[in-house]
Amino acid sequence: MKILVPVDGSPFTKRMLAYLAAHDEWLGGAHQYTLLHVAPAVPQRAAAVLDKSILLTHYADESDKVFKPIRSFFAKQKITAQFVAKVGNAAETIATVASKGKFDLLVMGSHGHGLLGNLVLGSVATKVMAQCQTPVLIIR
Numbered sequence: 001m002k003i004l005v006p007v008d009g010s011p012f013t014k015r016m017l018a019y020l021a022a023h024d025e026w027l028g029g030a031h032q033y034t035l036l037h038v039a040p041a042v043p044q045r046a047a048a049v050l051d052k053s054i055l056l057t058h059y060a061d062e063s064d065k066v067f068k069p070i071r072s073f074f075a076k077q078k079i080t081a082q083f084v085a086k087v088g089n090a091a092e093t094i095a096t097v098a099s100k101g102k103f104d105l106l107v108m109g110s111h112g113h114g115l116l117g118n119l120v121l122g123s124v125a126t127k128v129m130a131q132c133q134t135p136v137l138i139i140r
Contacts, residue, residue, distance in 0.1 A: 001030070001031045001032070001104045001105060002031075002032045002034075002101070002102070002103050002104045002105075003026075003031050003032065003033050003034070003103065003104065003105045003106075003107055004034050004036060004094075004097060004098050004101060004103040004105070004106045004107070004134070005020075005033060005034065005035045005036065005081075005106075005107050005108065006035075006036045006037075006038065006090070006094045006106070006108045006128075007035050007036065007037055007066055007067075007070055008037065008038075008066060008090075009037075009065060009066035009069075010109070012109035012110060012139075012140075013066075013070075013109050014109075015109055015139060015140075016107065016108065016109030016139040017070065017073055019139045020107065020139075021073075021077060026107070027077060027079065029079060032082075033074070033079065033080075033081035033082065034081065034082045034083075034084055034097075034101065034103070035067065035070060035074075035081050035082070035083050035084070036084045036085075036086065036093075036094060036097055037062075037063045037066045037067060037083075037084075037085050037086070038086045038087070038088060038089075038090040038093045038094060039059045039062040039063055039085065039086070039087050040087075040088075040089075040090070041087050041088055041089075042055060042058070059085065059087050060085065063083075063085035067083050067085075070083075071083065084097070090124045091124045091127030091128050091131060092127075092131065094106070094108075094124070094128050094132070095127075095128050095131035095132040098128075098132050098133075098134040099132065099133060099134065103134050104134070104135070105134065105135050105136075105137060106128070106132065106134045106135065106136045106137070107136075107137045107139065108124075108125055108128065108136065108137075108138060108139070109138075109139050109140070110123065110124075110125040110138045110139070110140050125138050
């Protein structure tokens with residue numbers, strides 16, 4: 001199974017990875033994993049005055065901070081994974097990558113605010129589910 005795993009380095013990402021590790025049916029050599037980190041874009045005005053190489057280094061550093069412990073986790077599990085870094089709106093980018101990559105499943109952690117919290121705060125998971133044709137497994 002081809003599985004997309006969006007990660008942001010939060011405790012919810014860690015909880016989702018722990019869930020995968022605890023369930024052999026999800027974490028194993030039979031699956032192909034792609035881990036995706038979406039860094040928020042620097043505001044246009046700020047980006048306009050920054051050197052492009054500085055901006056690209058910033059985005060790479062942000063993704064590396066998130067990926068470093070996850071790479072270690074996958075190495076301990078003896079599972080290979082592809083790591084992809086993107087820049088943009090998290091929900092839109094996740095849904096686009098899931099569709100274009102023809103993934104069988106998208107597994108992501110969620111804050112679990114509930115209905116009222118989602119109305120006030122919004123939810124990347126909720127937006128991904130609304131925009132994505134790929135089945136989504138949300139771990140809370």
